[in-house]
Amino acid sequence: MTVLLEVDDLTVGFPTEDGLVQAVRGVSYQVSRGDSVGIVGESGSGKSVTSLAVMGLLPRNARVSGSVRFLGEELLGRSDEQMSKVRGSKIAMIFQDPLTSLNPVYTVGSQIAEAVRAHKDVTRQQAMKRAVDLLDVVGIPNPSLRVNSYPHEMSGGMRQRVVIAIAMANDPELIIADEPTTALDVTVQAQVLEALEAARKETGAALMLITHDLGVIAGHTDRVNVMYAGKLVETGTVDEIFYGPRMPYTLGLLGSLPRIDESGRPRLTPITGSPPSLLNLPAGCPFRPRCPKARDLCAEVEPELTPTADRRHLAACHFHSELASATAEEVFS
């Protein structure tokens, strides 16, 4: 399989008056053609900063190092102009707020048509017809009427589907969706996720899905990267992560979720404490203060991602072997 995106030792810091906020600390991962990769983490875990770094959308004062290669070409350090050629053509992006990616003064139809014409040598009429088709694919009712709407005339869910339609028109290799459904209601979320699946099927693009919602990750990705305190702490297939997590944080996260598919009232097992400050992180494992399994070693040495039972299932825990077949209740209460 061709490797599309290769992120290597990506580090992002933001200087503040109190010192450097280490938002991302040495993150490496790959996305291959056709992959569907989820990045999951709570607020402040660095999951969004990672994707912003990939797309070259970090604020100017950010300090970035490491390497981000797309089809072998280095993206870090490129000028805005060079980046915008990649963005939107080879890499499409979908953000939480679709209004940021839509131009308020043009109809959605002309915005989709413009994307179509950027890649194919077709007439305006043909491009408009394609726009109607694309709106139909993403599940917008009455697409032939809706092409003439302006973004503000549409609901949040519809706008998000228009963004997906534009992404499809560009025929991208990779779609990066950063919390694409967080602001939306569940039934609308279902519509948008369906549209996203349709877009993938039609274009064959790989998907990088960034979200805090483990349910969305479970249904729409093949591989999962779990982030905590700016680092990848576990990576594996979706089944490995959900059925056999080897990092206490992942286990705790799953244990603290109330489940719609469980009757009775099993007590939730919360993780005590809150994530560490990304300023002056103490030595050792960042999860140590909240980890019931922590020992002396954890306070001294920060664990690296190491292979567990499977070569491609990695966990950043010194004692990950002890977590094989452990449950959240056993560990956290």
Add this chain to the structure above:
Amino acid sequence: MSDTAARPVTETFAVRERKQSELVFRRFLRHRAAVTSLLLFVLVVLFAYVGPLLWKYSYTDITDDLSRSPSLTHPFGTDLIGHDTMAQVMRGTQQSLKIALAIALIGTVLGALWGAIAGLYRGRLDFLMMRIVDIVLTLPTIAVAAAVAAQGVGGSQWWSIAVILGALTWPYVSRVVRGVVLSLREQEFIEAARALGAGNPRIILRHLLPNALGAIIVVATLTIATGILGEAALSFLGVGVQAPDTSLGLLVSINRDAVNTRPWLFYFPGLFIILIALTINFVGDGLRDAFDPKQTRVRQ
């Protein structure tokens, strides 16, 4: 009691957050003009209030030196009957500052309450109250103040000038405070207070005004500058502070004929008026920037 409820949660804070006051202070320090102005203003205040304790002449003293230009014995010179101008400027600054502060106090308290009530109640009351504000705003302040003061209300005491000018400056404050309150009243903590059974007085005094404090401090500062100029204008017109007491405005007024012959008599008090008005305006600017959360964030 079960374990989660009983066990104190000792969480480490995710990102160190600062108190708002600390943030404001830091942002203020970054505003160089404001900090310099504050220092200058403090010097002026010291000059006016500590100066007379150290200086050998009092503003009522009549020396034997008549109409002297500035020298070591009389740094600001003397006037026709032998008053030491520096002692007079000290006293004048004292009086002017006192009046300006009183104007700011009256204007701010009245304006803040007025604005908070209008903003909280909304509807007809708000409409009525704000039209009154509009009317007062259209009055030519100095003309009206001069007319009222000329009636001899309060016997030309320093506080009567403060009351008159204070009664004309509060509309500015009330407009600002109303604007802040309109956005604050929609916040959940106000609704929470209502749900607890808090009445309107409590909501205004315990929640709205403390949260509008930043805006209030800023307008209050700017009101002091307006006050200094207002007092100067009234005294200049002869309806402000009366001799034998003195103020900066009065000094400028008495000595305006001497501007060519004995310029020190006119320019020193004039300089102090400008100095106070300017420094306070800069401090006000600095405070406004410091309280404005839309300013460059210190932390993320």
Add this chain to the structure above:
Amino acid sequence: MNPIISVRGLVKHFPVRSRGILRRQIGDVHAVCDVDFDIYPHETLGLVGESGCGKTTTGRLLLNLVPATAGTINFQGRDIVPLSRAQMRPLRREMQIVFQDPYASLDPRMTVHEVIAEPLRIHGLYRRETVRDLLTTVGLDASHGNRYAHEFSGGQRQRIGVARALALRPKVLVLDEPVSALDVSIQAGVVNLLEDLQDELGLSYLFISHDLSVVRHIADRVAVMYLGRIVEIAPVEELFQRAAHPYTQALISAIPVPDPRKERSRRRIILAGDVPSPVDPPSGCRFRTRCPKFAGQLSEDERTKCAEEVPALTDHGEGHQTACHYAEALALI
């Protein structure tokens, strides 16, 4: 057992005014329409629905924080709808509310001690010890009282909000999305706390949420709202296993489950279109414009009934009431 609160025929219309100085009333937002429900002692009634369905307004109405347009709210043998603010004050001791946003709901100018003391002071019950006890009850350190709310994390702030609501020893708590703003690992701790407090203090909860997973976990009975009306109300197991209203079915099917295998095999009911405007709701059944049953299964005559006749909540046994002419139980999980 007698209900502690009985709501009958509750209606709330917000006027829509024209722009300009005249501000004539040009319509009404039908936020809450003819809503009936009971809350029993020591019970949690979950109130779920998507944004704009009127669930938050219903919570505010229950506390008389916004005046009802019509209907009765019977609390301890007394209708509270006509009561003035002063007449409501003694009743505030019996009914309290916890808000969604743990940042906006605490006055930033007050120390935590002052925040929790406020209800006690208003009702003349203030004792320093009471505040300290409340802090310990919600799992915070009693010595934290002299700090400001912003020095605490989201989860801790929400505990402060709970302590404030408990200060007057109420019988009923309205919980308006109390955990929606929190990260999952923190959320579980607050959910557990709410469950413990209910057991200990015998509280009744109205738990308002858009998150059906949390509601399934915490509620005894669940009411589902759509566009201002309750469309289904049932004991929690009954609702999640035999949802009978097409909207409830779509809602449940749209919730992603954090279980990859289940997620892959689930049947999803995707609704078409968006929620209609509450200014001009559809005639008859308000859900018919998006109803998959209406669109796909019903005959012309049956549809006429949906468009003309407002479906009433009818009991199907076991306290399971559905407002659909063609209700049919369906297992979706």
